[in-house]
Amino acid sequence: MPSYTFKLNGENIKVDAPADMPLLWVLRDLLGVTGPKYGCGVGVCRACTCHVNGSAVQVCMLTAADVVGKRVTTIEGLAADGDLHPVQEAWLEEDVAQCGFCQPGQIMQAAALLNSNRNPSDADIDQIMNVCRCGTYCRIRKAIKSAASTM
Amino acid sequence: MPADATQDAVISQDAVSEGTASVGPLTRRRFLTYVVAAPVLTVAASSVIAPGTAHAVVPSPPQPGDLVDLGDVILAVTKQNQDLFVLEVTPENRVVFRVPRAEVGQGITTAAAIMVAEEIDARLVDVDVPLEDARQDLGTAQSTGGSSSVRSLWDPVRSIAAEARARLVTAAAERWDVPADSLTTRDTAVWAPDGRSATYGSLTEAAAQVDEPAVSTDPKSASEYRLIGTATTRIDARSIVTGAAKYALDVDVEGALPTVVIRPPTLKGKVQAYDASAALNMPGVVAVTELPSGVAVSAKTFGQALKAGSAVEVTWGAGTVDGVSDEDIESRLTAAIPPMTPAPPLTQKLDATFSFAFVNHAPMEVGSAVADVQSDSATVWVASKSPNGAQSAVANAVGLSVDQVTLHVMRAGGSFGRRIYHEPAVEAARVSKAIGHPVKLMWTRNDDMRHGRVRPRSHHQLRAVHLAGEVLSYEHRASCVELDLGSGTGQALIDAGYVSPTIGAAFFNISQVCPYNFGVVTESLNEVSYDMPTATWRSVYSAQARTAEEILVDEIAKALGKNPVEMRRTFLKTDKARAVLDKVASEGNWGRAMLPGTAQGVALHGEYRSIAACLVEIDCRGSNPRVTKAVMALDVGLQVNPSGVRAQAMGAVIDGISTVLLAGNHLDNGAFKEGSFSDFKYARQADAPLTCDVHLVGGTGEPGGVGELSVPAAAGAVANAYARATGKKPRNFPINF
Numbered sequence: 001m002p003s004y005t006f007k008l009n010g011e012n013i014k015v016d017a018p019a020d021m022p023l024l025w026v027l028r029d030l031l032g033v034t035g036p037k038y039g040c041g042v043g044v045c046r047a048c049t050c051h052v053n054g055s056a057v058q059v060c061m062l063t064a065a066d067v068v069g070k071r072v073t074t075i076e077g078l079a080a081d082g083d084l085h086p087v088q089e090a091w092l093e094e095d096v097a098q099c100g101f102c103q104p105g106q107i108m109q110a111a112a113l114l115n116s117n118r119n120p121s122d123a124d125i126d127q128i129m130n131v132c133r134c135g136t137y138c139r140i141r142k143a144i145k146s147a148a149s150t151m
Numbered sequence: 152m153p154a155d156a157t158q159d160a161v162i163s164q165d166a167v168s169e170g171t172a173s174v175g176p177l178t179r180r181r182f183l184t185y186v187v188a189a190p191v192l193t194v195a196a197s198s199v200i201a202p203g204t205a206h207a208v209v210p211s212p213p214q215p216g217d218l219v220d221l222g223d224v225i226l227a228v229t230k231q232n233q234d235l236f237v238l239e240v241t242p243e244n245r246v247v248f249r250v251p252r253a254e255v256g257q258g259i260t261t262a263a264a265i266m267v268a269e270e271i272d273a274r275l276v277d278v279d280v281p282l283e284d285a286r287q288d289l290g291t292a293q294s295t296g297g298s299s300s301v302r303s304l305w306d307p308v309r310s311i312a313a314e315a316r317a318r319l320v321t322a323a324a325e326r327w328d329v330p331a332d333s334l335t336t337r338d339t340a341v342w343a344p345d346g347r348s349a350t351y352g353s354l355t356e357a358a359a360q361v362d363e364p365a366v367s368t369d370p371k372s373a374s375e376y377r378l379i380g381t382a383t384t385r386i387d388a389r390s391i392v393t394g395a396a397k398y399a400l401d402v403d404v405e406g407a408l409p410t411v412v413i414r415p416p417t418l419k420g421k422v423q424a425y426d427a428s429a430a431l432n433m434p435g436v437v438a439v440t441e442l443p444s445g446v447a448v449s450a451k452t453f454g455q456a457l458k459a460g461s462a463v464e465v466t467w468g469a470g471t472v473d474g475v476s477d478e479d480i481e482s483r484l485t486a487a488i489p490p491m492t493p494a495p496p497l498t499q500k501l502d503a504t505f506s507f508a509f510v511n512h513a514p515m516e517v518g519s520a521v522a523d524v525q526s527d528s529a530t531v532w533v534a535s536k537s538p539n540g541a542q543s544a545v546a547n548a549v550g551l552s553v554d555q556v557t558l559h560v561m562r563a564g565g566s567f568g569r570r571i572y573h574e575p576a577v578e579a580a581r582v583s584k585a586i587g588h589p590v591k592l593m594w595t596r597n598d599d600m601r602h603g604r605v606r607p608r609s610h611h612q613l614r615a616v617h618l619a620g621e622v623l624s625y626e627h628r629a630s631c632v633e634l635d636l637g638s639g640t641g642q643a644l645i646d647a648g649y650v651s652p653t654i655g656a657a658f659f660n661i662s663q664v665c666p667y668n669f670g671v672v673t674e675s676l677n678e679v680s681y682d683m684p685t686a687t688w689r690s691v692y693s694a695q696a697r698t699a700e701e702i703l704v705d706e707i708a709k710a711l712g713k714n715p716v717e718m719r720r721t722f723l724k725t726d727k728a729r730a731v732l733d734k735v736a737s738e739g740n741w742g743r744a745m746l747p748g749t750a751q752g753v754a755l756h757g758e759y760r761s762i763a764a765c766l767v768e769i770d771c772r773g774s775n776p777r778v779t780k781a782v783m784a785l786d787v788g789l790q791v792n793p794s795g796v797r798a799q800a801m802g803a804v805i806d807g808i809s810t811v812l813l814a815g816n817h818l819d820n821g822a823f824k825e826g827s828f829s830d831f832k833y834a835r836q837a838d839a840p841l842t843c844d845v846h847l848v849g850g851t852g853e854p855g856g857v858g859e860l861s862v863p864a865a866a867g868a869v870a871n872a873y874a875r876a877t878g879k880k881p882r883n884f885p886i887n888f
Binding site: 001018020021022024025026028029030032034035036037038039040041042044045047074075076078079084088091092093095096097098099100101102103104107122125126127128129130131132133134135136137138139140141 | 255256257258382384385387388389391392393394395396397398400401403409434435451452453454455457458513514515516517562563564565566567593595596781794798801802803804805806827828829833834835836837839840841842843
């Protein structure tokens, strides 16, 4: 079984994994990182959204080989030194979550959006495709704008 | 000493009988609180029948749903003489209330913690609200449904917390040798006038020995509330935003093997034969197990199990609805509608026919469970709204007695009705038993979409007869694919005697109330039987039936030359309804000038002792109609957590948008076509309103139900806005199907 090295939430790791195994299962089943959620396995619900080198990706659509030598950040790694990321803070402030299952993906998507666009418009926010079945979209929108104002 | 806490659970039998063929023995319940023998303070409540306290609610208007709703039924059949609700104060100064409900995102753990903290005078952070394991002795008192959780916990939880507080105060008074009534409580401690304090944890052993509380055990009056009624962020919000919150598949059970099930091409098809030799030779694969529902593949990772699954060759037998498609069902549903009452001479009538597609629940967390079955015991981790039903089902499936099965209730990644059922727990237990290994079993999204449960397809014929500006009669004849009401809600209805002519029809009767003075009102449901997986979907029949009615109300308004708000104001039965309507009309700037192709729409719905109105604005100028703005007003009685109430209303707006405009499931030759969120078009950010304001009005009295309340109001408002923007009459849902 091939082995792969990458940086996961700030730490260099090496993992032996089947070459074709989706990164989602490498993270969850081999590395015990359960923040990224399975919601569809085909990149459409986006509950598994993480960052690779700061950009939002669906880890159900990647393999470990795709991230060799790169920085992978899951929801567990978003807070730095114990301080919540401004997006996480905004999520608490707006009481965004309901069941919470999609929220790691939503937060990672929002954080990546704000990485590349510090002042997203409504049209920019509309581009977010992450599904929230509880329907927290309006609070997500408010939280993104609130986080944007504090970053 | 026993808190005289009574539940608003009864009901004039005579009045109920008017519209219900079979009515069971509904009796008013109350709760007794008492101390459980334990080293630390442990207070419990049980329900008792209170002889002589049964009294009727004013039986007007005489539609069954006004007099008894599902929440009442659940309260009324709550088992007697059990430690239904238990609160413990630990030496570590934790106040622990084991919540006999599912947390599916509706916020019941936060609401329960608020109620406990309020009454016992604890800091919210000192209250723990773990989900109770399955307990057979709780019966339907452990079911989650009918938007009844806050209503049913309200009296007993406040009572046990008030009882505990009184005993802690008494213990402190004895310790300090001061009058008990000189002491106060706050911040999880008892305080003396001289500034001394003792934490509850330091008093709990002594409090357990108190014979008789020296201060009142009555719950607080509303004027004393400091937490109840204050918007509070979910108590689990931080664990959610950091990824720490654990769902069933996140539980680290040593050696649990990831398992998926290869399922048939059509609904409920059976395995005839299979060849797993190729799959068994694939990396990581540990075992292949035949199940009644398919063929399970267990491997070291889900990645390997999923890959090997596609290598299992299965010969499938027939399913239960092979060859049946939507149009076949639609024609049977149409045929099941009885003839409408002819309109009298000289009157005018308005007819409308509606149909609603099947809709999957599609919670974000797919069906999943972890099970470890041994020869003489089993442990299961599953998100279940009917945990003791799940426990029984697991026990039956693996040949154990129920007391040999421990079932831990996990937080759910959404439910919307889906988790009344627990197929994944049973499948996981069967596989675990067969392979002698713990397993974590997951349905794929395809499994959930194609073999999960659905809101039944329904058909509605409506007729309003009017003359000279008055509505003389209103008739609603509905038919739907038979709804499987399940082990929680269904059992509650059966226990209360609601079985005629079908449980579903009885449910329809008690849930359907026309909020308008439309003269002679007739509403009925005929169910058409198909052997397919259905389940209650948020708001159950009201989501379709009341939506259809709200659309007709707009059409009646047009016929009478009134605008939709004016029409509703004139015909609504109650001032409470008019108040929420007026609120959305004023806050939403009803009647403002709108561009062609855009419009406002309004609707309302009352149920669960609560009422909601919704006003939306829609933009239909592009290819995809977009609801751009939503304003809601709710009167849900006392709000335990206004933030949670608002969240439920906002989510209902998204359900309304989704089910009216976008999301449904096609049945095609015995199988559902949709397989994921790519073709099941539940609303995303670009479909959601840019603003959604929820106004809470009223706010006094006892809490009403909230969870499902707003769906019909939102769906009706979206449909009505669409009609006004496009000039088309919306009839078949979802509109873009």
